[in-house]
Amino acid sequence: MRFSKLYLKTLKESPKEAEVISHQLLLRAGMIKKLASGIYSYLPLGKITLNKIEKIIREELDNAGCQEILMPVLQPAELWKESGRWLKMGEEMMRMQDRHNRDFVLGPTHEEVITDIIRNDIKSYKDLPINLYQIQTKFRDERRPRFGLMRGREFLMKDAYSFHTSEEDLDREYHNMYKAYERIFTRCGLNFRPVEADSGAIGGSHTHEFHVLAESGEDDILYCNKCDYAANSEKAVSNIELTQNDEAEKELTLIDTKNTSSIEDVAKFLNVDITKTVKAMMFKSILETETKYYMALIRGDYEVNEIKLKNAVNSPVELELITDEEFEKLSITKGYCGALKNISEDIYVVADETIKPMKNMVIGANIKDKHYINANINRDLKINKFYDIRMVKSGEPCPHCDGTLEIARGIEVGQVFKLGTGYAEALGAKYLDKNGKLQVMTMGCYGIGVSRTMASAIEQNYDEYGIIWPVSIAPFIVNIIPANMKNQTQVDLAEKLYKNFSETNIDTIIDDRNERLGFKMKDSDLIGLPIKIVVGKKSDEDIVEIKLRKTGETIEISANEVINKVRELIKTL
Amino acid sequence: MRFSKLYLKTLKESPKEAEVISHQLLLRAGMIKKLASGIYSYLPLGKITLNKIEKIIREELDNAGCQEILMPVLQPAELWKESGRWLKMGEEMMRMQDRHNRDFVLGPTHEEVITDIIRNDIKSYKDLPINLYQIQTKFRDERRPRFGLMRGREFLMKDAYSFHTSEEDLDREYHNMYKAYERIFTRCGLNFRPVEADSGAIGGSHTHEFHVLAESGEDDILYCNKCDYAANSEKAVSNIELTQNDEAEKELTLIDTKNTSSIEDVAKFLNVDITKTVKAMMFKSILETETKYYMALIRGDYEVNEIKLKNAVNSPVELELITDEEFEKLSITKGYCGALKNISEDIYVVADETIKPMKNMVIGANIKDKHYINANINRDLKINKFYDIRMVKSGEPCPHCDGTLEIARGIEVGQVFKLGTGYAEALGAKYLDKNGKLQVMTMGCYGIGVSRTMASAIEQNYDEYGIIWPVSIAPFIVNIIPANMKNQTQVDLAEKLYKNFSETNIDTIIDDRNERLGFKMKDSDLIGLPIKIVVGKKSDEDIVEIKLRKTGETIEISANEVINKVRELIKTL
Incomplete structure (x- = not known):
């Protein structure tokens, strides 16, 4: 190629709307161009890099035994109703009607379509396992599209779906794909880390995210400085030692704490260590017409991990903070929450494991400007469940070895996922086993953000002069x-x-x-x-x-x- | 690849809905799978062939100096309003609204988007010419999707757009692309023919369609058995000899033709040669609130070519037949139309060139069950314009040499198009010329139906046992x-x-x-x-x-x- 022929318009200044470096540099380097909020065209240099990433993905997946297909963008609503996700997906899912007023989805993902194909084609255990992938445009109507290719409304994904006769065979394929992903991101020249993650909204039992390490990453990753352990902050656990406090229980006493605004202030004001204090936070889950309320208790020096809390209470939906009206309705005083014995029966209290060995705690009194000191678990508190609902912090001991956990920022570029039987069950993807018995298939799914991988390569490789492409994906x-x-x-x-x-x-x-x-x-x-x-x-x-x-x-x-x-x-x- | 691993489900019987052979065989060979009406998934074998076609296209276009880009599926309505096509495109264009109720189009084509990119990037004659292409999913909400990949609602297109400083430079690039298309379809192993075509709804001055010859083709192609001339039936002209009839004008006489139902019957009943008869047909054009009426006159042994008629009257929209109510309103008797002097002033009459030398014609009398004989042009008829509005028939002489035109059926798989300045004018794509003067760019556009090429290869290459792939695109x-x-x-x-x-x-x-x-x-x-x-x-x-x-x-x-x-x-x- 000759620069004299190349379609290229570089910019000296980066457009104001570009907040992150990859967005700024992709625009300045003339690799992408904005068409509408969260919607971009790829210009020649950008398309070459995109093609190179796609080629690496295709080669590694083909070598791993996957087969390429291409599923449609337009998906009939009926399939999404069958899987139960037509209502669940909310406003992020783009929808349209055809000229006959039939409802369609602009595919944000393809579990429904692939399961529909498989349930029609596959009848016998002899045809399994199978792993099919595609590279296709996906749509997600982000409330606030931003960061260029990092969080767009139309973007390129590689998605793969595997079908199996057993959990064991899924485990094997999961590992196979995990290894393929390691090769893909290595060949893309990226410094990345596979991390354990929460299985979240897609459902399923087990998942790893692949994160490109970059300071601008939106996610926190905890990783061991000695062994392979790594997890995103939602999922990370550590091996902190908890010692039972053997103090005698003192008398519960109400204290005026008027001029304190944080739990740190309270501790200072009362002249106690912050590890003697307990914070309480109120959450709710809304599932169709039913609203459930939760109080989360956490030691003053830690933070609540909402995802762990969601798992603790088995909520199928994300948790939300409650409103001022709800505080009033539940007779809980905002800013002074405490899990006292007399709180509403409608509140389910989950205490972090670190609360268990505590004695003579400082807790909110459910009265404005007041705390209790010397609160004790069995005597004073209502706790429905102890559970690990804590955000792990940098410096804590690794759960698997004697190493220490460190924290890094990551950009999620890929995910491997054990889906289990959920979709196959809902859509009736069954096969006849060796004994002629009808069985539900077990599924895995595996995604890579293709356009996001391109952006994350820049987030990790740039300097004041511009992009520094890894050789394998340089235009x-x-x-x-x-x-x-x-x-x-x-x-x-x-x-x-x-x-x-x-x-x-x-x-x-x-x-x-x-x-x-x-x-x-x-x-x-x-x-x-x-x-x-x-x-x-x-x-x-x-x-x-x-x-x-x-x-x-x-x-x-x-x-x-x-x-x-x-x-x-x-x-x- | 091993058959034991290949995802393949062949069918013995072809599904009932499949009317054409490519649709039947693509389904039976497990290459595609229907998701919804006109919407298909490509399974592994189909995807391999698709990838091979795409590779041939990319190689030839890159060699021809084009550069690949990728434009979004979602296009903001504003751009289509600016070009004037938001209203024009009608129900075939798929539309949707995002979560903020902003209107979007699911791209049926990308003239607006590319022109928007270019008007922002290109400022000088030094940056021209440029030719950018993409392979992207397109959407068209066909009223009656059918024939599998031949007429789908979601399909793969290669579209390219070129920008120039002059008509001459566009001519050069048009020829360059024409040659690239010949190489592409040759490499795909197809028996094809580039044919002159009408420029139709996209606008512009000059166009060739590339047709794969196959009996199942939807289009008629006239081609010379001696020289290179070929045109689709909408556009084809021939060199028929017209001899002035030197008869004396006889007296106009009303005749009862009660038991005749066609012009052939009338000729037989009156015992005159059909070449003495004239058929008249009524059309209209509706542009916003204005309806115009046309009467087309054609010799009894020929058929009216609606596209030529549309060009004869310079209608920007397709013509339609008029309704029974309109016949009544215009005082024209359906089945007995004649262009008599006394017909409504609202009717514009176009007569085919073959009418000109006729004398003592048989024409409809605008009275039920009656014709006139011995009608003559100047004396009896109202004719606003003579024009070639005739469908050329097989066996007519070639317009360019002494060869004979033959007819074949074709499937349109590609088109090259001189767009001219229409879009650039509407969207303000301008550049500074050598003298620093602002000028409007001249555009060309070039399409290939990628998925349709795959289907047409089958329409041309099959037997009772199945598909016979050309080597270059066989899976x-x-x-x-x-x-x-x-x-x-x-x-x-x-x-x-x-x-x-x-x-x-x-x-x-x-x-x-x-x-x-x-x-x-x-x-x-x-x-x-x-x-x-x-x-x-x-x-x-x-x-x-x-x-x-x-x-x-x-x-x-x-x-x-x-x-x-x-x-x-x-x-x-």
Whole structure:
């Protein structure tokens, strides 16, 4: 490719709406263009990188025994009603009606469609297992689309679905896909981490997320500095030691705590350690017409993990905070909640495991500006359940070894998921087993955010000058730049090198534009090409300069040796 | 690939709803699966063929200097209002609203979006010309989706758009794309014909359609048996000789023609040659609130070409037949229309060129059961315009040489189009020319129906046993079939051949299923694989049988020579 022919409009300034670096740089490098909120076109450079990511995914999945298919964007509502998700999905699911007023979904995912295909095609255990994947545009009507390709309304996903005769066979395939994902993200040149995660809304029993590590990541990941353990903060557990407090129970006493605004203030005011205090938070779950109320108790120095709490109370829906009106209705004083024996029967109280060994605690009194001191579990508190509902913090001990958990920010780019039998049951995907008995299939599903992977590669690889693409997904690896377009020797040598590179498998572009060297160098760095070859003053001596985008390293080299040197360098990048 | 692992469910019977052969065979060969009316999933074999077609398209377009992009499915209504197509597109365009009730279109085409990109990016003549393409899912809410992939509601298109500083440069690119299309369809192994076509609803001045020739085609194509001339029936012209009739004008006479029901009957009843008769047909055009009425006159032995008539009256919209009420309102008697001098001023009369030399014609009298004989143009008829509004028939002389036009059925798989300045004008896509003056860009657009190309390849290549894929787009080229899975010599030799073929670039599958030979042969022929290698009884002697799908030819050959022989055969297929 020649820069003179390439459709490319780079921007000096980043558009105001772009908050994160990948969004800024994708726009500035002319790789994407906004059409509407959360909806982008991919311009030539962006499309090349996208194609390279897709190719890596296809190769690794084909090698792992998956088979590619393509399912429609438009999905009839009937299937979603059958699975029960037509109502559940809410406003994030895009819907439309055709000319006959039939309801359709713009596919946010394809569990329903694939299960419909399989239930019609597969009749016998002999046809299982099977793993089918597609790379398809998906739609999600985000309330607040943002961060460019990171959280768009129309985006590219790879989704795969596997069907099995047993949990064991699903385990095998789950591991197979886990390994394929490791190869995919490794080949994309990304620093990533597979982490244990909560199975959430898709349902199912077991899941790992693949996170690209980047400071701008939206998720917190806890990982062990010694072993392989890693989990997102929703799921992370640790091995903190809890010692039973053996104090004698003192008398429950009401204390005025008027001028305190946080649990830290209360502890300071009462001159007790914060580990003696208990915070209480009110949540609710709304399922169809039924609202349930929960109080979560957590030691003052920890935070409640809503996902763990949701699991503790077996809620099928996300929990929400309660309103001021609900506080009043439940006779709970906001800001001074306490799980006293006399609170409403409608409140189910879950206490974190760290509460169990505590004695003589400081708790809210359910009276404005008042706390109790010396509260004790059996004597004073209503607790329906003890459960781990705690956010793990950096520095805590690993649950699997004697290492320490550290915290990092991650961008979720992939997920592998044991779905179990939920969808197969709902949609009737059954097969005849060896004994001729009808059985429900067991399913797995496996996603990769293709466009998001592209953005996350930038979040992890950039500097003040622009993108620094990993070699495997760079739109071009080598950029040959004649320094002075009026110097025929330089131009001729650059063109000769371009011709030679074109005969290799190294994707090469030549910057044959009538522009100054500085301008060309800036464009090259902005769009993130890994290797520049500057053909400058020493062209007379057949000497050119290799410049590495990542390290800034400069290597003078004879034009004859430059291809071999580049091959060598690529291996190290 | 191994048949034992391949996701494949072939059907013995073709589903009832499948009317055309490609639809029947794609379903029976397990290549596609219906999700909803006009909406299909591509299963593994179908997806492989689709990927092969896409690869050919990408390679040829990249070589022709186009650059790939990807534009969104969801397009904001504002752009379509700006171009004026929001209202024009009618019910065939799928629309939806997002959660904020903003209107969106599910892209049936991308002229608006590409022009929006270009008007924002391109400022100077130096950046032109440019040609950008994408392969993207398109949506069209057909009133009656049918014929499987031939007329679906969700389908795959390659669309390209070029931008130029002049008509001449557009001409150059149009030719460039025309040539690229010839290479694409040639590489796909299709017997096709580029034909002149009417520019229709997209607007613009000049267009060619690329038709795959097949008896099941929906379009008639007229082509010269001597030169390159070819046009679809809407556009075709011929060189018929018209001789002025020198008869004296006889007296206009009203005749009772009560028992005649067609113009042929009238001619027979009156004992005149049908070439002395004139048929008249009533049409209308509705543009917003204005309805215009047209009467078309055509010699009795010809048919009116509505598209030519539409062009004759410069109607921006399709013409329609008028209703019984309108006949009454206009005082025209249905079935006995005649362009008499006294008809309503609201009727604009267009007569075909073949009327001009006629004398003493038979025409409808605008009275039930009555015709006039001896009608003459200037004396008796109202004619506003003479124009070629005739359907050309097979056997007429070529307009460009002394050859004869023949008729064939075609399936339109591609179109190249000179759009001109319409969209650029409407959306304000302008650039500064060499003199610093603002100019409107000139556009071309170029489409290929990707999924339709797949279906049309079948319409052209099949027999009673199934599909006969052209080699270049066959899901697999070679199918190695051990005849008897219980014979270890056969299985070993087949596996050895499979291994050897896997090291070549010849896409190969082995049918390692525990099934009878006949069953496997039938499946292979149904899914259309070009070459079977049967490893049978002569395995002891290292001899196998090559069977060609297309010709049925069988070749016995030593296992050692089979790869070279297959390479040789592929060139001839």
